[in-house]
Amino acid sequence: MIRALLSVVASFGFLAGLVATPAMAQDAKPLKIGVITFLSGPAAGPFGVPAKNAADALVEAFNKGGIVPGYEQKGFGGRPIEVVYVDEAGGPTKVVTEYRNLVSRQEVDLVIGVISSGDCLAVAPVAEEMKKLTVLFDCATNRIFEENSYKYVFRTTTMATQENVAVARYVAEMYPNIKTFSGLNPNYAWGQDAWSDFTESMKMLKPQAQIATNMTPKLGAGQYGTEISALVASNAEIIQNSLWGGDLEAYILQAAPRGLLKKSPNVIICGETVLERLGAQLPEGTMIGARGPNGPFAPSTKLNLWFRKVYQDQYKALPVYSSYHMATAFLGAKAAYEKAAKTAGGKAPSDDEIIKAFEYLKFESVAGIVDMSLGKGHQAVQSVPMGTVRIVDGKATLTNVKFYPPEQISPPDGVKSIDWIRGGFKKQ
Numbered sequence: 001m002i003r004a005l006l007s008v009v010a011s012f013g014f015l016a017g018l019v020a021t022p023a024m025a026q027d028a029k030p031l032k033i034g035v036i037t038f039l040s041g042p043a044a045g046p047f048g049v050p051a052k053n054a055a056d057a058l059v060e061a062f063n064k065g066g067i068v069p070g071y072e073q074k075g076f077g078g079r080p081i082e083v084v085y086v087d088e089a090g091g092p093t094k095v096v097t098e099y100r101n102l103v104s105r106q107e108v109d110l111v112i113g114v115i116s117s118g119d120c121l122a123v124a125p126v127a128e129e130m131k132k133l134t135v136l137f138d139c140a141t142n143r144i145f146e147e148n149s150y151k152y153v154f155r156t157t158t159m160a161t162q163e164n165v166a167v168a169r170y171v172a173e174m175y176p177n178i179k180t181f182s183g184l185n186p187n188y189a190w191g192q193d194a195w196s197d198f199t200e201s202m203k204m205l206k207p208q209a210q211i212a213t214n215m216t217p218k219l220g221a222g223q224y225g226t227e228i229s230a231l232v233a234s235n236a237e238i239i240q241n242s243l244w245g246g247d248l249e250a251y252i253l254q255a256a257p258r259g260l261l262k263k264s265p266n267v268i269i270c271g272e273t274v275l276e277r278l279g280a281q282l283p284e285g286t287m288i289g290a291r292g293p294n295g296p297f298a299p300s301t302k303l304n305l306w307f308r309k310v311y312q313d314q315y316k317a318l319p320v321y322s323s324y325h326m327a328t329a330f331l332g333a334k335a336a337y338e339k340a341a342k343t344a345g346g347k348a349p350s351d352d353e354i355i356k357a358f359e360y361l362k363f364e365s366v367a368g369i370v371d372m373s374l375g376k377g378h379q380a381v382q383s384v385p386m387g388t389v390r391i392v393d394g395k396a397t398l399t400n401v402k403f404y405p406p407e408q409i410s411p412p413d414g415v416k417s418i419d420w421i422r423g424g425f426k427k428q
Contacts, residue, residue: 029348030082031075031337034102036095036113036123037326039087042220042246046273047322048115051138052085053315054307054323055112058330059083061310069302070364076334077341079348088114092122099123103132110135112329115245115322117141117160117190118219124153133351137329138322140291141189142197142417145375152351154358154378156332156370157325158292160193161417165425166384166404167269167289168201171238173402174287174388178206182236182264183214184227184251186243191216194242194269200421212236217247224251228260236264238287244270249278256281267386272296273320279389279396286389288398292367294324296398297385299368307366328365332372332380335363371406374413381406 035055038048059081061067065074075081084106086098095114102108111127111134114120120139127134128150136144136155140163144155171178181202185191195214202209212234215227228251231239239260243251252274255261265285268274272290274282290297295318298304307327311319319327336358340349343357359377363370371381383405387398411420412427420426 031079032082032108034084034108034111036086036088038089038115041089046249047245050320051322051326054319054326057310057314058327069306071334076337084108088119092119095119096122096126099126103130112137114139118188120144121189124150127152133354135329135333138325141193145379146416150378156329156380158382158384161197162384162409163269163291164194164197165201165409166386167267168198168205169404170386170402171267172205175237178209178237180210180212180236181238181240182212182231182234183240185216186219187216188219191242198240204424222250224254228255228258232260239264239266241266241268248274252278252281275396276318282389282396284390287386288389289386290321292382293385294321294367303364304366324367328367331365332363336361381410384409
């Protein structure tokens with residue numbers, strides 16, 4: 001009888017031990033992630049919702065486990081994921097309020113957002129104040145890590161300097177004898193950074209080229225009649241264009257009938273998002289970027305092929321670069337979490353352990369390998385491709401595709417972008 005009782009106790013103790021293992025304990029508590037993206041307004045349809053779609057597809061696959069190539073472990077380190085979405089529309093003050101609510105009321109473990117550079121500049125110091133791990137998934141302004149040093153903030157995509165230096169290099173190659181160019185840049189952080197980096201790069205690469213005009217419409221203007229008239233009158237050989245989302249679509253629909261896009265080919269930094277939706281409006285010669293090796297520029301890896309198929313099957317459309325950026329942020333956060341969990345002996349890692357794992361991390365994304373090598377290990381580095389539109393069977397395709405590697409487009413860590421450009425892109 002005593003032996004039988006001891007056997008039962010021993011068995012119970014064994015089972016209790018199983019229940020108490022770190023992996024099982026992690027399974028019991030979901031990891032709560034706050035996601036900030038545009039869900040309403042002109043930026044939602046072409047930009048914010050495709051990003052949300054990517055998050056939905058990945059979270060579903062992560063929670064099932066064994067599906068995502070290279071990221072087969074369920075959830076984050078065995079913990080299922082729960083997502084809380086916030087609409088980014090409304091401006092920086094509103095976004096900061098929503099961010100604070102995610103942290104203090106929703107009690108999220110991690111935040112992934114935002115799209116607008118103005119919103120990023122507002123959110124980053126608040127993340128640091130609230131000591132909440134935050135991954136910026138899309139915004140581009142280089143000011144984030146050049147003006148401040150952050151512990152809790154990471155960005156898993158390329159920044160404005162890398163993209164605009166690549167654009168300048170591409171223009172210099174496509175138009176070796178260029179004499180004049182104009183610009184169209186929204187009047188806030190991203191547009192200002194884009195124009196500054198592009199023009200300073202052109203001074204180094206093609207010093208003979210002169211600025212004809214630069215138009216700076218308000219973000220979200222929607223109507224571009226005045227800007228189009230000025231750009232037509234400028235007679236520039238090319239137009240540098242950093243509009244995005246609904247603003248970019250509105251501009252194309254208004255500029256195409258007036259012949260501006262044919263007269264002065266646009267080099268559209270964020271143009272990849274319109275290829276499927278408005279490709280028929282783009283004349284041959286339009287130059288397109290995707291803010292990194294995203295969309296049609298992404299590599300044919302198992303991970304990317306899986307992502308494209310799952311996205312297309314679910315949403316009946318191709319993922320655009322905002323979709324790729326969102327997916328990359330989730331994959332980077334998962335890679336950092338699971339790296340930290342290994343060093344924590346399988347237990348749920350602390351924020352400090354995740355941060356340590358994230359800094360200088362190299363991980364595979366749907367857009368290829370991401371190297372967190374700038375911003376003291378908080379800013380991603382990748383190649384930036386550009387291509388030129390060619391119409392084939394009535395559809396816009398890309399030709400003359402060129403990839404600019406990180407060493408050609410990125411300042412050394414700790415050096416401000418504008419100083420690096422004006423110094424002739426020198427390495428330290």
